[in-house]
Amino acid sequence: MRRERTATDATGRVKEQIPLALGGASYLDSDTEDWDYATANTKTHTHCYHVYPAMMIPQVARRLIRLYGRSKGLLLDPFCGSGTSLVEARLAGMNAVGVDLNPFAVLLARVKTTDYDLETAVAEAKRLRNKVEELIKGDFAAPIPRFFNIDYWFKPEIQSELALLRYAITQFVSPALQDFFLVAFAATVRDCSNTRRGEYKLYRIPEAQLGQHHPQVLPTFWERVGRNLRGLSEFLADYKPNTSVNVFEGDTRFGLPLGDESFDLIVTSPPYGDSQTTVAYGQFSRLVLQWLGYNDEIAKSVDKRALGGQRRAVDVTFHSPTLEDTVEQIEQHNLRRAEQVVQFYRDFAECFPEISRVAKSQSVGCFVVGNRTVKGVRIPTDQILIEIAANFGWKHSTTYHRRIPNKRMPLRNSPTNRPGELCDTMTEEHIVILHKE
Numbered sequence: 001m002r003r004e005r006t007a008t009d010a011t012g013r014v015k016e017q018i019p020l021a022l023g024g025a026s027y028l029d030s031d032t033e034d035w036d037y038a039t040a041n042t043k044t045h046t047h048c049y050h051v052y053p054a055m056m057i058p059q060v061a062r063r064l065i066r067l068y069g070r071s072k073g074l075l076l077d078p079f080c081g082s083g084t085s086l087v088e089a090r091l092a093g094m095n096a097v098g099v100d101l102n103p104f105a106v107l108l109a110r111v112k113t114t115d116y117d118l119e120t121a122v123a124e125a126k127r128l129r130n131k132v133e134e135l136i137k138g139d140f141a142a143p144i145p146r147f148f149n150i151d152y153w154f155k156p157e158i159q160s161e162l163a164l165l166r167y168a169i170t171q172f173v174s175p176a177l178q179d180f181f182l183v184a185f186a187a188t189v190r191d192c193s194n195t196r197r198g199e200y201k202l203y204r205i206p207e208a209q210l211g212q213h214h215p216q217v218l219p220t221f222w223e224r225v226g227r228n229l230r231g232l233s234e235f236l237a238d239y240k241p242n243t244s245v246n247v248f249e250g251d252t253r254f255g256l257p258l259g260d261e262s263f264d265l266i267v268t269s270p271p272y273g274d275s276q277t278t279v280a281y282g283q284f285s286r287l288v289l290q291w292l293g294y295n296d297e298i299a300k301s302v303d304k305r306a307l308g309g310q311r312r313a314v315d316v317t318f319h320s321p322t323l324e325d326t327v328e329q330i331e332q333h334n335l336r337r338a339e340q341v342v343q344f345y346r347d348f349a350e351c352f353p354e355i356s357r358v359a360k361s362q363s364v365g366c367f368v369v370g371n372r373t374v375k376g377v378r379i380p381t382d383q384i385l386i387e388i389a390a391n392f393g394w395k396h397s398t399t400y401h402r403r404i405p406n407k408r409m410p411l412r413n414s415p416t417n418r419p420g421e422l423c424d425t426m427t428e429e430h431i432v433i434l435h436k437e
C-alpha cells in the first residue's frame with residue numbers, strides 16, 4: 001500500500017504536498033513516498049569524499065530544493081558542515097552560499113562543490129604517485145609536525161608516512177588541486193590514527209588492542225583518491241556548469257557575507273545542541289586540522305565556539321513558551337544542564353536577525369532538526385524553532401517527519417550518566433518549513 005508523505009502544519013493537520021518547483025534530472029530517481037530513504041545510496045557524487053558528523057542525507061536536500069528551490073536562485077546554508085545542500089544546489093541548477101565556523105567543514109564543502117577538471121586531477125594523481133615512490137626509494141624523511149599529543153594518537157611509523165604524503169601533496173600537486181588531495185589525506189589521517197573506528201569523539205583504541213592495529217597509510221590514501229575521482233566524475237556528469245558556490249568560514253551569529261534580501265532558499269541542518277553533550281564537530285576535526293597545519297588553539301576551540309559552546313551574554317530577545325516549559329522541567333533534575341540548554345537556544349536565536357536580514361521576502365527556510373533528550377526530558381526543537389523564528393518574521397507552513405535509518409549520529413545516551421542506562425535520544429528528525437513573511 002502506498003504510504004503518504006507525512007507533512008503536518010502548525011496545528012498538526014496533514015497538509016497537501018506542495019508541487020515541485022525545479023525539474024527532474026537523471027540522478028533524481030531515488031524518491032520514495034516517505035522521507036526516510038532507508039535504502040538510498042547516500043554516497044553518490046562528491047558526497048562520497050569524506051564523512052562528517054550528522055551529515056544531512058543528499059536525498060533530503062535534493063527533494064527540498066526540488067520542492068522549494070528556483071532555477072538560478074540563491075540557496076543559503078548557514079551551518080553548511082561538509083556541504084551536502086551546497087552540492088545538491090549545483091546539481092539542481094542553483095547558486096549557493098555556505099557558512100560554517102569549523103575550518104575543516106569549510107575545506108570539505110569547498111572541495112565537494114568544486115568542478116575540478118577530471119583529466120587534470122587524474123594526471124596529478126599519477127604524478128603524485130610517482131613522486132611518492134621516488135621519495136620512498138630515496139629514504140626521504142619529511143618533517144613531522146609537532147602538535148600536542150601526536151604520539152598518543154599516531155604510531156611513529158604512521159607519523160613518518162603521513163608526513164611524507166603531506167609533503168608530497170604540498171610540493172608536487174598544483175595549487176589548484178592541492179585541496180582535492182588534502183581531503184583524501186584527511187580521510188587517511190582519520191583511518192590511520194589510533195582513534196576507535198565508528199566514533200566521532202576522540203576515543204583511543206584500548207592499549208591492549210593497539211598491538212594488532214596496523215593501518216596502511218599509502219594504500220588507504222590511494223583507495224580514497226580513486227573513490228573521490230569516481231565521485232568527481234559523477235558530479236561533473238550531473239552538475240549545472242553555470243552555477244557557483246561560495247563557502248565562508250564564519251559564525252552565523254555575528255554576520256553573514258551577503259547583502260540584504262539576497263537568498264531565496266535555506267536548506268540547513270543546525271547543530272542539535274551544544275557540542276559537549278551532542279555532536280562534537282571540533283573533536284572530530286581536531287587531528288586532521290593539526291595535520292593540515294592549523295595551530296592547536298584553532299583546532300581545539302571549534303566546539304567551544306559553536307552554538308551553546310560557552311556561557312555568554314546574548315544580545316537578542318525572543319519568546320518561546322515551549323522552550324520555557326521544557327527548561328522548567330529540566331531544571332527540576334539539574335540546574336546546570338538547564339542553563340546549557342537555554343544557552344544553546346539563545347545562541348541559535350541570535351542567528352535569526354542575520355538570517356532574516358539576508359532573506360528575500362517570501363523566501364523559504366528548510367531546517368532539519370532532531371528532538372534530543374536531556375535528563376529524561378524530550379526537547380521539542382521542531383516546535384521551539386518555529387516559535388523562535390516567528391519572533392524574526394518567519395511563518396511555519398509544514399513539517400515533514402523522517403526516521404533516521406542511515407544518519408551517523410548518537411542515537412542513544414545515558415540519561416543518568418550511569419553505564420548501562422540508555423534511552424533513545426533521536427530516531428526521528430523533523431524537516432521544518434518556514435516562509436519569510
Ligand SMILES: C[S@@+](CC[C@H](N)C(=O)[O-])C[C@H]1O[C@@H](n2cnc3c(N)ncnc32)[C@H](O)[C@@H]1O
Pocket residue numbers: 052053054055056057078079080081082083084085099100101102105250251252253268269270271272281305306307
Ligand atoms: C549538523 S552539522 C551540519 C551538517 C551538514 N548539513 C552536512 O551535511 O555535512 C552543523 C554544523 O554547524 C556548525 N556550527 C555550529 N555553530 C555554528 C555557528 N555559530 N556558525 C556557523 N556554523 C556553526 C558546526 O560546525 C557543524 O558543521
